[in-house]
Amino acid sequence: MAKILCIFTIFSLLFSLSTAFDPVKPTDRKILVILDDASYKSSHSIYFNSLQSRGYNLDFKLSDDRKIALQRYGHYLYDGLILFSPSSDSIGEGSLKLNDVLDFVDSGHDLIVAANANASDFIRNVASECGIDFEDDTAAVVVDHTSYSVSEIEGDHTLIASDNIIKSDVILGKKKIEAPVLFRGIAHSVNAASSLALKVLSASPAAYSANPNHKLSKPPALTGTSISLVSVVQARNNARVLISGSLDMFSDRFLRSNVQKAGTSFKYEKSGNEQFLTELSKWIFHERGHLKAVNVKHRKLGETNEPSIYRIKDDLEYSVEIYEWSGSSWEPYVADDVQLQFYLMSPYVLKTLSKDKTGLYHTSFKVPDVYGVFQFKIEYQRLGYTSLSLAKQIPVRPYNHDEYERFLPVAFPYYGASFSTMVAFFIFSILYLYHK
Known part of the structure; x- marks a missing residue:
C-alpha cells in the first residue's frame, strides 16, 4: 500500500510539473x-x-x-x-x-x-x-x-x-x-x-x-x-x-x-x-494579436542578481521576453517599437529596446543623477495587438558619504592654491622671525 501511495505521489508531482510549465x-x-x-x-x-x-x-x-x-x-x-x-x-x-x-x-x-x-x-x-x-x-x-x-x-x-x-x-x-x-x-x-x-x-x-x-x-x-x-x-x-x-x-x-x-x-x-x-x-477570439510579457529582469551591468536598490550613475541593463499567441502556441514577437521608460513623475530615460528573433528585448543605460523611487515602465499599444502595461518600482539612492572620491581632479587647482598658501606663510614666518 505504501508503495502504491509513493508511486501515485510521484506521478502527481510529475503531472503538476508538466502542467506548471504549460503556457496559459x-x-x-x-x-x-x-x-x-x-x-x-x-x-x-x-x-x-x-x-x-x-x-x-x-x-x-x-x-x-x-x-x-x-x-x-x-x-x-x-x-x-x-x-x-x-x-x-x-x-x-x-x-x-x-x-x-x-x-x-x-x-x-x-x-x-x-x-x-x-x-x-x-x-x-x-x-x-x-x-x-x-x-x-x-x-x-x-x-x-x-x-x-x-x-x-x-x-x-x-x-x-x-x-x-x-x-x-x-x-x-x-x-x-x-x-x-x-x-x-x-x-x-x-x-x-x-x-x-x-x-x-x-x-x-x-x-x-x-x-x-x-x-x-x-x-x-x-x-x-x-x-x-x-x-x-x-x-x-x-x-x-x-x-x-x-x-x-x-x-x-x-x-x-x-x-x-x-x-x-x-x-x-x-x-x-x-x-x-x-x-x-x-x-x-485572440487567435492572433495576443501578446504576453514574461521574465522581466533588471540588474547592474556585469552582475547576475537583481538588486533591491540602485545608486545614481550606476550602469544597469533591462530585459523582457515578449511572445504572441499563434492560435496553437506562443511564438516570439518581433517589433521595432517597444520602448522602456525609466520613470519618476516623467520619463528620465526613454530607450527603444533591442531585439532578437527569440522574443528577447533588452537595453542598458546609466541611472540618472536624480534619486527617488523610479519605475521601469513599458506601455505598449499597437493597432490590432493586445496592449502591454508593465511597471516595476525600484528606489535610487545618492552616494554614501564614503563613496565620494577623496580627491577630485577638477579641484586640483584649489588644492594647489591651498598648499602654496601654507608654504608661502611658512617661508614668510621664517624670514620674518630670523631675518631683519
Missing part, C-alpha cells in the same frame, strides 16, 4: 450563441462549423430561453458571447440584461453582435456602450448605387459589394481578401469620442443610409465613408468586440454566393465573406 492559452473555448430563430443554426452553419473546427465549444440557446445566464455563483460560464438575436429586446425574457453583457466585456471576455433592419433597443444600446452608434431611423438601410452586386441591378441596390477593407495583417491575416464582401443591413458610425473602436469594413463614398421604399425628403444622416458596415473594439482590458450591421453576411447564402461588383466585368465564384469573417473571428 488566451483563446476562448466555450462560447454562448444566442439566436432569435432556431433556423439560424442551419442557415448560418458554415460560420458556426468554422468555429467548431478550430476547437470552440458552441452552446446554442434561443433568445426566449429563461435559463440563459453568463455567470453562476460569481464565476463566468463562458469565454465568449455571440448575439445573433437582433430583434430581441428582452434576452431570456429579462434574465440577461444590458449590464450583464457589459460586465461580461468588462471582465475581459469577447463579444460578437450582429444586427439587421429590425435591430432592437437592446442591441443598439450594447453597441452604443461600445462606442458604436447605429442609424436612428429604424427603417433605414445602407444603399449604394455604385458599389452593389450586379445580381441586384434591377433592385434597390441594398446588397452591397464592399472592398473597403482595413489593411491589417494582424486583424485579417496576411492573405489578401480578393473578392468583395457582401453586406445587406443597417449603417452605423464610430463615435468620434471613442479611441478604442475601429472600422474594418466601410461603405463607398457614394453610399448613404435611407429607407429604399420612400423618396428622400431630407439629406441622409449617414453618408459616404463615414458609414461603417463592420467595426471592432478592443477594450482597455484587451476584451474584443465585433459589431456588424448585417446578420445576413454571416449566412451560408452570402458565404457561398458569387459576386460581381457594379462597374467591373470580373465575376468571383465566391464572395469574400467566408475569408473575411473567419479571419476576423480569429482576431476577436
Whole structure:
C-alpha cells in the first residue's frame, strides 16, 4: 500500500510539473450563441462549423430561453458571447440584461453582435456602450448605387459589394481578401469620442443610409465613408468586440454566393465573406494579436542578481521576453517599437529596446543623477495587438558619504592654491622671525 501511495505521489508531482510549465492559452473555448430563430443554426452553419473546427465549444440557446445566464455563483460560464438575436429586446425574457453583457466585456471576455433592419433597443444600446452608434431611423438601410452586386441591378441596390477593407495583417491575416464582401443591413458610425473602436469594413463614398421604399425628403444622416458596415473594439482590458450591421453576411447564402461588383466585368465564384469573417473571428477570439510579457529582469551591468536598490550613475541593463499567441502556441514577437521608460513623475530615460528573433528585448543605460523611487515602465499599444502595461518600482539612492572620491581632479587647482598658501606663510614666518 505504501508503495502504491509513493508511486501515485510521484506521478502527481510529475503531472503538476508538466502542467506548471504549460503556457496559459488566451483563446476562448466555450462560447454562448444566442439566436432569435432556431433556423439560424442551419442557415448560418458554415460560420458556426468554422468555429467548431478550430476547437470552440458552441452552446446554442434561443433568445426566449429563461435559463440563459453568463455567470453562476460569481464565476463566468463562458469565454465568449455571440448575439445573433437582433430583434430581441428582452434576452431570456429579462434574465440577461444590458449590464450583464457589459460586465461580461468588462471582465475581459469577447463579444460578437450582429444586427439587421429590425435591430432592437437592446442591441443598439450594447453597441452604443461600445462606442458604436447605429442609424436612428429604424427603417433605414445602407444603399449604394455604385458599389452593389450586379445580381441586384434591377433592385434597390441594398446588397452591397464592399472592398473597403482595413489593411491589417494582424486583424485579417496576411492573405489578401480578393473578392468583395457582401453586406445587406443597417449603417452605423464610430463615435468620434471613442479611441478604442475601429472600422474594418466601410461603405463607398457614394453610399448613404435611407429607407429604399420612400423618396428622400431630407439629406441622409449617414453618408459616404463615414458609414461603417463592420467595426471592432478592443477594450482597455484587451476584451474584443465585433459589431456588424448585417446578420445576413454571416449566412451560408452570402458565404457561398458569387459576386460581381457594379462597374467591373470580373465575376468571383465566391464572395469574400467566408475569408473575411473567419479571419476576423480569429482576431476577436485572440487567435492572433495576443501578446504576453514574461521574465522581466533588471540588474547592474556585469552582475547576475537583481538588486533591491540602485545608486545614481550606476550602469544597469533591462530585459523582457515578449511572445504572441499563434492560435496553437506562443511564438516570439518581433517589433521595432517597444520602448522602456525609466520613470519618476516623467520619463528620465526613454530607450527603444533591442531585439532578437527569440522574443528577447533588452537595453542598458546609466541611472540618472536624480534619486527617488523610479519605475521601469513599458506601455505598449499597437493597432490590432493586445496592449502591454508593465511597471516595476525600484528606489535610487545618492552616494554614501564614503563613496565620494577623496580627491577630485577638477579641484586640483584649489588644492594647489591651498598648499602654496601654507608654504608661502611658512617661508614668510621664517624670514620674518630670523631675518631683519
